[in-house]
Amino acid sequence: MPVTTCVFDAYGTLFDVSAAARRAAEQTGQDQLAAIWPKLAADWRLKQLQYSWLRAVTGTYVPFWQVTKDALDWAMEAAEIDDPVLRETLLALYWELPAYKEAHTVLALLKATGFNTAILSNGSPEMLDGAVDFSGTRESLDAVISVDDVKIFKPAKAVYDLVEKRLGATPQQVLFVSANGWDAAGAAAYGFQTAWINRASEPVDRLPGVPGHILPDLSGIPDLAGTL
Incomplete structure (x- = not known):
């Protein structure tokens, strides 16, 4: 799929x-x-x-x-x-964190090629609104989802469940992207296809889930998504 x-x-x-x-x-x-x-x-x-x-x-x-x-x-x-x-x-x-330099291009390209895009974050809704607005990424996102909806933090299963509830995509239809190795591992164990953005070239976490793909930054995500 x-x-x-x-x-x-x-x-x-x-x-x-x-x-x-x-x-x-x-x-x-x-x-x-x-x-x-x-x-x-x-x-x-x-x-x-x-x-x-x-x-x-x-x-x-x-x-x-x-x-x-x-x-x-x-x-x-x-x-x-x-x-x-x-x-x-x-x-x-x-509340005014900048986006990484490649983030705008990556999000815009994903939208232009027909992918749905979203954030799934531990962040409080107000914090996420501040970051999205300050960084200018809102127009390239279909949804901004906070764990505040379920009152538990990642990598709890209830958090990853929010993706299908909000976006209607099954785990197999989702490419989950995180720069946190433990988050990528949790998402992989949940059943998402995963990409770990390993900017610091760290070892893979010894956890049940293993990221399906490891990239040095976000720039390769559109090509990767197109092959899955």
């Missing part, structure tokens, strides 16, 4: 999650942050993911915006930064 629908993870896949810390570090007077922003960005992202997994397995869901704030608080304390103004700046910038 050929692929009809390309579903993308949002954070780290379409949108550059390190951009908030990088842009804050470029502001005047942020010498301390400028020296450590890559580490802070990495810690922020790691804790964001860890908290989402722990909340999923313990059944203690809160919107992803709360998870994002909690993760930033941990990262700032670990970096020994006590700056409420900087905290608010970083959080504000997280």
Whole structure:
């Protein structure tokens, strides 16, 4: 059964999650942050993911915006930064994450060649609206789907179920694209055809699901979708 629908993870896949810390570090007077922003960005992202997994397995869901704030608080304390103004700046910038440079072309090409396109993300609906509008990708998306509909985070089965419920595509008709190896593995185990965007050339996660395809960036997705 050929692929009809390309579903993308949002954070780290379409949108550059390190951009908030990088842009804050470029502001005047942020010498301390400028020296450590890559580490802070990495810690922020790691804790964001860890908290989402722990909340999923313990059944203690809160919107992803709360998870994002909690993760930033941990990262700032670990970096020994006590700056409420900087905290608010970083959080504000997280609503304005840019898309990766190839994302616009890829989404537009998929739409032009007849594929349905969507986001399936842990992000809160308001966060996703901010990212989609800021990045200018809304016109190339048929749907923006948040886990908030089922109140549990990826890689729970109920999250991936949302694709067929919202878009009417069976798992075999879906190419799921994520830059998170664990997410690509979860989607593969669910039954989606999968592409892992492995920008950092990391090893494949030792999990039951194995990504069907591994690409260095998003640019190969239209050709891949056309062959499946």
